Amino acid sequence: MGMLDGKVVLVTGGANGIGKECALLAAKEGAKVVVSDLGGGVGGGDEGSAGPAEAVAKEIRTAGGQAVSNSDSITSRPAMKRLVEQALDEFKGLHAVINPAGILRDVMFHKMEDKDWDQVIDVHLNGTYNVCRAAINHFREQGEGSFVLFTSTSGLIGNIGQANYAAAKMGIVGISRIIAMEGLQKNVRSNVIAPFAWSRMIATIPIKDEAAAKRVERMRTRMRADQVATLAVALASPALKDVTGQIFAARGNEYFLMSQPRPTRGIGRVEGWTPEQIAEHLIPALKSNFFDTGATTSVFGWDPI
DSSP, rough: OTTTTTTTEEEETTTHHHHHHHHHHHTTTTTTEEEOOOOOOOOOOOOOOOOHHHHHHHHHHHOOOOOOEEEETOHHHHHHHHHHHHHHHHSSSOOOEEOOOOOOOOOOOOOHHEEEEEHHIIIIHHHHHHHHHHHHHHHHHTTTTEEEEOOOOOIIITTTTTHHHHHHHHHHHHHHHHHHHHHHHGGEEEEEEEEEEEOOOTSSOOSSSHHHHHHHHHHHHHOOOHHHHHHHHHHSSSSTTTTTSOOEEEETTEEEOOOOOOOOOOOOTTTTTOOOHIIIIIIHGGGGOOOOOOOEEEEEEEOOO
């Protein structure tokens, strides 16, 4: 018996990397899988191809599973509605959406062009909205459903050259949180994963020094997409029906529950504040609790297990 026996799972970005591993593992765990992938390049902007998604669906079928493919763009709201309808038509149900589809357009913010911003926001943030919005009412009506969405430590912590990506990924955290809150009474769950894993997107990150080269090599050899998929498939399954509204990180064989914004310290004045008092008293008092501007590697500074 698999954790997803009798369930139907839709996986976006399912032709490569994390998405492919999620699709394969979901099928292994008994799910009927809709493999969705535009089949385009990691930078987006091309027409794509139906071949990559169908290749993964065929691999699942060859192994004895059930799968269909779809090559529509996650940026199209009508297409995502059709995608959900495809799952319902083909498999008579839909129980989970796993959504790692994405692109990168890395560039320093002061050099970023509007198209770099717009395309990353469209794929990651609008794409997440599109597929979740297409599925949400079906989940609510059947009284069951799980969204497994993908954020990034680029947003949660920060990485240079990824303002567009970070903004989109933090937006996804907000979407997931509200879906989780609003879905409690209908057994609709939503969680997010910040993955560390070698993928086509990671391979595009510029390597400018020896430290960056070593960091990327560690990701290639020690942090695999299938390790992320294991967590994603578990979160999609009914076995974790009480887990919702959480942020996880997956890093090799390490999994983390990430913090969410809450007050850490506060000071009040009955008579109110002047700008000078804020500068002279409030900020110095709070400063020991400030967070530094270090990147993800300053927080996860040890080698992955």
